[in-house]
Amino acid sequence: KQEVTQIPAALSVPEGENLVLNCSFTDSAIYNLQWFRQDPGKGLTSLLLIQSSQREQTSGRLNASLDKSSGRSTLYIAASQPGDSATYLCAVQGSNTGKLIFGQGTTLQVKP
């Protein structure tokens, strides 16, 4: 059974700092891995999707990497801003279903 773990559960950093969020998964047989952002009281917004054949994806200040063999992904946020404050969730889509299995998320606070 696929399990997704995110560390740390919460993170507080000063504005301008570069930071890394971690995601690990137990079953390497995945189609893709996705990173989402969730603001309080809102739904999830897709940030980046990495296909199983890819190593990384970039969008603006965000860069996500995938190492399938070790069951790990990282989300790198460059030059963090207070507007980046949110909960970040990673999710994996398995080989046999369309299901997304989510981690518990990392709640990020960027202080001005």
Added chain:
Amino acid sequence: DAGVIQSPRHEVTEMGQEVTLRCKPISGHNSLFWYRQTMMRGLELLIYFNNNVPIDDSGMPEDRFSAKMPNASFSTLKIQPSEPRDSAVYFCASKQGDIRNQPQHFGDGTRLSIL
């Protein structure tokens, strides 16, 4: 594009009552997903549809839960009878095309409180 639209945004009702949550997916999306989010269990997939047909309902917790998708632009999730442990935020999401490598688009959710 209006995005995924869910209604109501908030629902407070008494135990034993029937609850119906509604979802309008993004036009052109042929896959629809219902999730439940709680502090204890995080985000869990309840059921998903492809081309209006239920594909996997293994996440539906009990027979009290049922979901329908009568057409490509509307889906409901019903709980009957409701219980306090059903209190959670319920999200609907939709995606386009091939199931595998397209991102899901989420609605803002329905916050359900069962008293």
